[in-house]
């Protein structure tokens with residue numbers, strides 16, 4: 001054991017208290033009658049857009065119709081059945097090679113109604129950097145799954161198996177200059193969420 | 199220097215002080231709206247406070263559990279007892295790999311350690327990538343707020359700064375345009391970086407993972423391009439279980455900026471393929487605070503900044519007047535806990551209104567701690583003799599009703615006749631910007647004697 005570790009731990013051992021317990025989970029967190037409506041309104045509030053489709057076909061068309069996709073020179077897709085990538089994903093070895101990607105289409109596992117967030121994780125997304133480096137982002141929630149709040153969301157995640165997982169709520173933003181909101185700080189300039197409502 | 203002395207310069211510019219006050223109040227009202235949108239807000243706060251209470255009571259074993267789990271996932275965990283240890287570990291990691299270009303996302307801990315100047319002295323370029331932090335870095339000054347580092351700076355000043363450093367058009371003040379320029383400038387830095395440094399918002403003992411929250415996405419870019427990710431955290435950033443994040447992610451952004459959640463809430467469990475993740479656990483005085491009954495709750499802090507936004511003194515005196523890495527109410531507790539000699543004036547930069555305690559998402563009894571601190575500082579003679587002497591006299595008088603009555607009587611008679619220079623001078627700071635109240639003919643006690651129903 002390193003000396004520093006030993007000293008820190010021995011000090012903390014001195015202050016250990018047995019009479020403090022973990023609280024029980026919150027009994028009744030807020031839930032929504034219409035999760036989809038709530039999800040949409042918060043997502044729009046944080047600068048994102050929601051498109052609801054009924055099946056893979058509609059989803060494919062919806063993605064193709066997006067202005068950012070039509071204007072894109074380079075699209076990276078982690079949803080091969082919905083949108084073709086111009087290049088093989090495993091041919092990319094260095095994340096720096098993704099610097100000029102215009103749009104990334106990636107699967108989102110589920111959404112959260114209370115805050116418009118979408119859970120994304122590897123291995124579904126091979127090069128996580130594209131979520132942040134790409135100019136625009138399209139997330140597809142194929143499961144159509146929406147949870148009410150973050151307690152439900154973490155309960156669903158249960159355990160983490162992959163190195164990266166994250167909630168994304170809206171496009172990248174900052175208000176660091178005089179509190180004026182600017183969309184597109186370092187990450188994606190726009191976020192479209194396509195939710196397949198079966 | 200004393201907080202009050204520093205604040206003098208800030209309040210001298212009335213217009214600007216007012217603008218600062220209003221900007222922060224705006225953030226506070228956004229927070230209120232978000233907090234009120236959840237019926238269970240108070241329960242959430244109680245929950246968060248209890249989880250942190252448990253964590254501190256069992257911090258040793260939780261840290262060991264965290265280390266085990268993180269190591270099992272391929273991360274390397276380092277222990278730093280002091281801020282110097284921390285800086286040395288970072289430098290060694292970089293030097294061993296021959297790296298000299300680092301991008302950093304917001305981390306109050308690295309500010310506390312003065313990591314940037316240290317690395318720069320050793321030939322490492324450190325770029326702060328949070329827009330607000332980049333602005334203050336270019337201005338060569340510390341952040342004035344822990345969440346809104348550039349809250350004290352006007353867009354005209356950012357325009358000038360960017361004109362000088364990034365070549366934007368002279369006189370440009372449009373935030374959109376200036377942010378775009380910073381985006382382009384920092385993209386180059388991200389792509390050129392050899393290592394990414396981040397702070398940690400939460401570290402999960404159960405899974406060995408760390409969580410980093412940003413709105414800009416700068417932390418994610420900074421650790422997804424270069425191969426090396428160094429995460430620096432105070433040992434109090436721990437939480438026991440993954441499910442506890444449900445509570446904290448609901449509180450953090452709502453309290454900080456009035457958002458339902460930060461744009462990016464990223465969970466890192468071990469390094470990415472072909473990369474390295476190093477996590478530095480920093481004590482720097484924290485384990486000692488765990489042992490203090492009156493102050494240990496200060497370690498619950500999740501650095502949301504809500505206590506600053508609501509504090510009437512902070513809003514009107516600016517973050518720099520505190521001269522500590524963390525300003526505002528929580529900084530006024532943490533500062534003197536670490537260095538009582540340097541920060542003895544901070545617990546007095548407080549009107550004891552209690553607003554900080556009301557908004558704090560982890561229920562730190564901030565204003566009680568500040569009051570408690572005043573006593574400690576008085577007992578250990580860390581406050582100037584004028585204040586101590588004044589309090590002695592007051593204490594003596596309040597214990598003797600006759601002395602109290604007599605001095606009131608005297609003041610009512612004498613004050614109206616005194617020349618101004620005798621009343622308004624250095625010994626009466628109260629009278630600096632205010633007129634003393636007009637002396638009534640009779641005291642309340644006398645009036646009551648006359649008017650009392652017989």
Ligand code: SF4
Nearest residue numbers: 499500502503505558
């Ligand atoms: S003390 Fe409370 S309100 Fe202040 S920054 Fe920390 S968590 Fe936020």
